[in-house]
Amino acid sequence: MRILLTNDDGYLALGLRTLARAAAELGHVDVVAPDREQSATSHSLTLHFPLRVRETASGERVVDGTPTDCVMLAVGELLTERPDFVLSGINHGGNLGDDVLYSGTVAAAMEATVLGIPAIALSYAGKDVESIEAWGALVAELLRQLLLRAEFPGETLLNVNLPPVRPEEVAGVRVTTLGRRAYMGSLTRANDPSGREYFWIGGGESRWWGGPESDFQAVHSGYISVTPLHLDLTNYRLLEEIARWDLKL
Numbered sequence: 001m002r003i004l005l006t007n008d009d010g011y012l013a014l015g016l017r018t019l020a021r022a023a024a025e026l027g028h029v030d031v032v033a034p035d036r037e038q039s040a041t042s043h044s045l046t047l048h049f050p051l052r053v054r055e056t057a058s059g060e061r062v063v064d065g066t067p068t069d070c071v072m073l074a075v076g077e078l079l080t081e082r083p084d085f086v087l088s089g090i091n092h093g094g095n096l097g098d099d100v101l102y103s104g105t106v107a108a109a110m111e112a113t114v115l116g117i118p119a120i121a122l123s124y125a126g127k128d129v130e131s132i133e134a135w136g137a138l139v140a141e142l143l144r145q146l147l148l149r150a151e152f153p154g155e156t157l158l159n160v161n162l163p164p165v166r167p168e169e170v171a172g173v174r175v176t177t178l179g180r181r182a183y184m185g186s187l188t189r190a191n192d193p194s195g196r197e198y199f200w201i202g203g204g205e206s207r208w209w210g211g212p213e214s215d216f217q218a219v220h221s222g223y224i225s226v227t228p229l230h231l232d233l234t235n236y237r238l239l240e241e242i243a244r245w246d247l248k249l
Helices: 015-022 067-078 095-102 104-114 128-148 215-220 236-243
Strands: 002-007 028-034 052-057 062-064 085-092 118-123 158-162 172-175 180-184 187-191 197-201 205-209 223-229
Touching: 002 067, 015 028, 015 052, 015 067, 015 085, 015 118, 028 067, 028 236, 062 067, 085 104, 085 128, 104 118, 104 158, 118 128, 128 158, 158 215, 172 180, 223 236
Parallel strands: 002 028, 002 085, 028 062, 085 118, 118 158, 172 223
Antiparallel strands: 052 062, 158 223, 180 205, 187 197
């Protein structure tokens, strides 16, 4: 089995190294990752300047682009063989609910899905990044159950979130839906030392909601959440209703 690894925290991230060790128990691992943090880049591609790739002494390919760039370059040019799976992560921070729309980690797995390659995005929902390393054995076992299945769901990626507890305290695994999240007070408006106005996105507080089957509820209760995500955003329930609007020009 050939496994491609990438992330959005950069090639030096502890989460990526932990995932690489876990995945190496299942097959050959290739790492193609960004040269720096690319959080919240979503599914963006680099179109307006050329991409550069370098190789580290230990064989990782480092790209000065987004996670989506990394997957596209790896599959299209850098690897001698097409990977059987793409794993993205382990992200430093959760990717729950609406956050999947912004996440570079999830977008890398999504790009693999677009290319017809089974993919899993993994994230750690805790704030203590150093704790990720202790998850190696548990992640390896989870990957073994997911990657060695006879059939992986088509046109679907799995979004996995690890709860902010010690691995030995995990309550289990839940298959979940996406929760919802709203940010409040996340925009800062101020002036720099020269008096010029600027805006800063980030920070503030967030409010979660969703049923007991949602991903954030599972993680909050100490469970690993596994959420199947597909690429078709069509709201099929509204097709007939909107057709009755009889839109015309």
